[in-house]
Amino acid sequence: MFEIYNRRYTGNKQKLMTWIGKQIKLYCKDSSSLFDVFAGTGSVTNYFINDYKRFVINDFLYSNNVIYNAFFLQEQHDNKKIKNICEEYNTKVCEESNYISDNFGDKYFSLSDAKKIGCIREDIESKYLANEINYKEYTILLSSLIYSLDRISNTVGHYEAYIKNTKIKDVFKYELIKPIKLSKEQEIEIYKEDSNELSKRIKADIAFIDPPYNSRQYSRFYHLLETVIKWEKEELFGTAMKPKEENMSEYCKSKAVKAFEELINNLNTKYIVVTYNNTYTSKSSSSQNKITLEQIKTILSKKGKTKIFEQSYKAFNAGKTELDGHKEYLFITKVVDSKEEIDIKPVRSPFFYVGDKYKLMPQLQKLFPKNINNYIEPFVGGGSSFLNTNANKYTLNDLNTYIVNLHEEFIKYRKKPNELFDKLFKLVEEYNLSCSYKGQQVPEELKKKYVKTYYAKFNKSSYEKLRKDFNSNKDNNMLLYLLLIYGFNHMVRFNGSGDFNLPVGNVDFNNNVYQALQNYLMLTRDKDIKFYNMDFVKFIKSIKFEKDDYVFLDPPYLISSCEYNKMWNEEREKELFNILDELNEKGVRFGITNLIYHKGNENHLFDAWSKKYFVYNIDSNYISFNDNTNKKITSKEVFVTNYETKNRK
Secondary structure: EEOOOOOOOOOHHHHHHOOOOOHHHHHHOOEEEEEEEEOOOOOHHHHOOOOOOOOEEOOOOOOOHHHHHHOOOOOOOOOHHHHHHHHHHHHHOOOOOOOHHHHHOOOEOHHHHHHHHHHHHHHHHHHHOOOOOOHHHHHHHHHHHHHHHHHHOOOOOOOOOOOOOOOOOOOOOOOOOOOOOOOOOOOEEEOOHHHHHHHHEEEEEEEEEEEOOOOOOHHHOOOHHHHHHHHHOOOEEEOOOOOOOOOOOOOHHHHHHHHHHHHHOOOEEEEEEEEEOOOHOOHHHHHOOOOOHHHHHHHHHEEEEEEOOOOOOOOOOOOOOOOOOEEEEEEEEOOOOOHOOOOOOOOOOOOOOOOHHHHHHHHHHHHOOOOOOOOEEEOOOHHHHHHOOOEEEEEOOOOOOOHHHHHHHHHHHOOHHHHHHHHHHHHHHOOOOOOOOOOOOOHHHHHOOOOOOHHHHHHHHHHHHHHHHHOOOOOHHHHHHHHHHHHHHHOOEEOOOOOOOOEEOOOOHHHHHHHHHHHHHHOOOOOEEEOOOOOOOOOOHHHOOOOOOOEEEOOOOOOOOOHOOOOOHHHHHHHHHHHHHHHHOOEEEEEEEEEEEEEEOOHHHHHHHHOOOOOEEOOOOOOOOOOOOOOOEEEEEEEEEEEOOOOOO
């Protein structure tokens, strides 16, 4: 007998349910009801059937709705009668042509099997109209037909097309499904509605959301099943024999992001669980996602505290689309009543730049303007600030040629991340460097002998060869990035002769590095970004400012000790103040971070200049270049703007 998940169905979550279920049970503990918003095969509801008391299951396909009723609807039915009908169908001789054989014979099924499928479908309808079977029995027989024909169809798993130039055998056998019995305390509601409209009326503890993400419409993918279930015998068109379009989802169109945001805002649940896959890197345009990972993350973060999990997974595809490196992402959002409770976790740049502002971004974002047209950053550094800021476009600059080259190199791979990782991991293996992300660990005996420095001991000779090779070819950005990752304190530093001269660090290519690089590629994927390598004065003066532009500045700090601060002095500080005053006169908004005092030193210049603008205190543990202990240092860091915000501290 068929279980509910015994279907070939795009996006079927059955093989992932152990992993998904574990996270949901761990992080959504105080729950007794589940709203399966885009239920598809029904595998998710089926997996949790013994865990919750109330279920709401929905899908807009006719075939899926009938299947839900067949499996979950708790109405009386005569098992003996159904088994007798099953035996009748398997011995039934069907020689006359019918709607199914005329349209799908010698295409999706052999001509003989198509005649039998059509004959059985006609008989089920006749029995129901004659009241020989009730609605529950009707749905069981229909669903059994769907599962039986789906098993032997001449397709790759959906009905977008059939396999041509192949001999189709007579293999059809009618088999029954196995309905699911609920306890007396349990209840289930079954819907076939627009999810965005239904979500306005449903209250539940958990909303499970697995919507379509690309342009492939499910109503077209499974048109044959829809045709068999509806049984309106409508005219069919094209090689694939499809009916006229209906039930076309907004989630498969350019409006997908708006539809998703509307759905999330409509939900009345304690938890929101969203599954997502990274097929947007596919070479097939129809397989590319309409909603990006970052867009989902941003929308969910406005609703509550969100955790993100990921799992490697071999995805179902039609056999032509390349989905190497496919991953399934799981978002679990705990909905909060007050927006003040939402903890938005920033992402860090994969360059791990000293002085990076990623830890301060939650504070700074509250002080940024709400609407930004062009986000302009003259001292972009590692880029954590722009990665965590929403704008229409980004104009970014840094005097450090090497860091700009790294940004531009990685931007090339933002739509083909697997290619970048392949190149990096190939080099890691070639130089015999440790890579804890891939399980290439340092030997245990070395860990025991050098408890705090075993990475440095293991990678030292390999790192020195890597450094030597880069110094012979300074255009190789891949080698430079690995030097940054494996080098001391993740710095980019060159000696007077122009050679990279940092020693090996006690770090390696770990999960944090991988995740930071993955985030960078995802966050920049659809953004309009331009990088420049200029002096900050020349850069700012080259820009033609427009309405709602915003300049964020994180310059070298005059009174701190960092490698990139060595060329900064009071004269440069005054130049910066002058150009910011000019921006203010032009009505261009800006915000600048700096230290007022630090380790007994005070920046009198900045303190005096800042008094003409709005000053906001920033809570920070300032870390110097020579101090990587994360201990708190007595200092005062501020954020100065030429506009006022209600979030003033």
